[in-house]
Amino acid sequence: MLLTLTTTHRPATDLGHLLHKHPDRAQSFTTSSGTAHVFYPRADEEECTVALLLEVDPVGLVRKPGSTLTQYVNDRPYVADSLFTVALGAVFRSAVNGRSESHAELAATPIPLTVRIPVLPHRLVERLFTPLGWTVDLTPVPPAGVDEDSRYADVTLTGTHTLSDALRHLYVLLPVLDGSKHYWVAEDEVDKLLRAGEGWLGAHPDRELITTRYLARQRPLVQSALARLAEVEEVEPEALDNALEEPVLAERQVPLAVLRRETVVARLRAAGALRVLDLGCGDGALLRDLLQEPGFTEVQGVDVSVRALQVAARRLHLDQLPDRQRERLVLRQSSLTYADPELAGYDAAVLMEVVEHLDPDRLPALEHSVFTVARPRTVLVTTPNVEYNDLFDTLPRGRYRHADHRFEWTRAEFRDWAAGVAGRRGYTVRHLPIGPEDAERGAPTQLAVFTLGDDD
Structure with a gap:
């Protein structure tokens, strides 16, 4: 599973400071789903690209208690899914949370970003990412040896966001696009969703769809998340009944x-x-x-x-x-x-x-x-x-x-x-x-x- 993230903000190599990963070194990290590699295909003042590559360890996964082979081994090992977002959250934790002691101001500043994911279920990509300010470009990836439309695409997202917001969009929406979770979904997943969705999920026109798919359609968890989202929405509840101050047409x-x-x-x-x-x-x-x-x-x-x-x-x-x-x-x-x-x-x-x-x-x-x-x-x-x-x-x-x-x-x-x-x-x-x-x-x-x- 592969994702690349590019910025043309000057100097572009500041991306390394925001991610807490040095552009001159390739690094590997052990995650719960396999080995994650971080490296920079390009890093100069004009443009900087970081790549996150996850090598899933299916044998290690099925050895865990309660696991089965069919949970993790399938015919689409390169599709970005919840395994990938777990690795993204672990490797880029500080950037996801918007923390940067050396570049705090830049961490809070929207910068031009381009995200490319070579294999991603694409049916909902435009619907979910466009309201967040991303421009979506996708090229369908046909199944090998099969003459039919594919549900997967090579997806490129372009937009101007803080790095934290961009990573949190990906953290939530990649498993939503995939439509499944590769681990047990419990109450703590509601907390994860609300933390990652802070500032944007409550205003998303498809927040209910996102919440339902992210929480694996577990109704009690979905209802809990939607109720908590409603509590923190910026719109005052009293404003929901025609927030427009309707003018009278006569004295x-x-x-x-x-x-x-x-x-x-x-x-x-x-x-x-x-x-x-x-x-x-x-x-x-x-x-x-x-x-x-x-x-x-x-x-x-x-x-x-x-x-x-x-x-x-x-x-x-x-x-x-x-x-x-x-x-x-x-x-x-x-x-x-x-x-x-x-x-x-x-x-x-x-x-x-x-x-x-x-x-x-x-x-x-x-x-x-x-x-x-x-x-x-x-x-x-x-x-x-x-x-x-x-x-x-x-x-x-x-x-x-x-x-x-x-x-x-x-x-x-x-x-x-x-x-x-x-x-x-x-x-x-x-x-x-x-x-x-x-x-x-x-x-x-x-x-x-x-x-x-x-x-x-």
């Missing part, structure tokens, strides 16, 4: 966020709901309105972010609420894209400005968890109407209302999605506008009211 007009909550509460009353789920409750603004309605006998706020739930508890003054009102409220940490049987049995569920924060390929998982597993009789979904965005003077043309929005639907797109969900899950659906309607662009917020069929 004394009710703010759109207030209109949304009033409309949702009214629709819940009309549906005769007693026990209500607020899915993606954020800072608890809707929970506060629901608690003020005695007709709602139980209200549960659900969010993946532990921090958001803590903010909600503080803003709702749970410690000061009368016992009768406090007993009506439950706060629960859970991911809306994972089936949670504890959410079943409620009369109604609300997803207010939530779906647009999910990647489109996660919507089927949300559909399953809400409309099949939880399966309340009424589901209310609100989402921005992208057609209305041009009427917001403070929103630049072409921009979404929130930096974390993965999409914003037109009215037709929302209707198509809602009709598909209703048809697949046994619901009927109707649509209502929220906010002042424009003759051409409709209302700023669109609401879908799902009602479970009478035969359920």
Whole structure:
């Protein structure tokens, strides 16, 4: 397994100081998976390239307790995978952590870097590395003697990053691309992931995919990691419900966020709901309105972010609420894209400005968890109407209302999605506008009211 890393930062040989490996010497290191060699094919003032070569020792690996031959011996011994990242983390530990006593300022400075990995599973390379600021160039590597497309490629990544960030990107994403781990994945892997992903994983549009594959699809570990990621994200939880300060279009007009909550509460009353789920409750603004309605006998706020739930508890003054009102409220940490049987049995569920924060390929998982597993009789979904965005003077043309929005639907797109969900899950659906309607662009917020069929 081979990786080369090149910089043209002047003087380029400073790369040796950052890596704590002298360019004039070839060095070898014993790692848990074999022998790692570090050498410099080129090292001068204009350009410096370091190579990390890992010779996997399959015999030594299978002699370890609990190992089997098929774990480590296969037909692709040159593919960069989790064995390689273990070696990378061990050999370049100080650089991964961003430590350099002699060149501390340079260690914290983004520099031009080029990474080449001759054999790498390439299906997700562009999807995972491009959002981090890398330019990806790949050349498929055809299987020897087989006339078919290969899942492997010779991959080159080009970008300007601190060396620490670049190595941490590789440390996390190489095993994610491979899709497997060659050692037992336990709770300490969550800590490793969060340390290596600090500052970038929480904002990555595919953080859930990365977390799931890195942790070998072990659901309890994945949920733990996602919850902890949500706690440290830079975006305040109260900002997740339309962080854009939506301007009013006329003096004394009710703010759109207030209109949304009033409309949702009214629709819940009309549906005769007693026990209500607020899915993606954020800072608890809707929970506060629901608690003020005695007709709602139980209200549960659900969010993946532990921090958001803590903010909600503080803003709702749970410690000061009368016992009768406090007993009506439950706060629960859970991911809306994972089936949670504890959410079943409620009369109604609300997803207010939530779906647009999910990647489109996660919507089927949300559909399953809400409309099949939880399966309340009424589901209310609100989402921005992208057609209305041009009427917001403070929103630049072409921009979404929130930096974390993965999409914003037109009215037709929302209707198509809602009709598909209703048809697949046994619901009927109707649509209502929220906010002042424009003759051409409709209302700023669109609401879908799902009602479970009478035969359920």
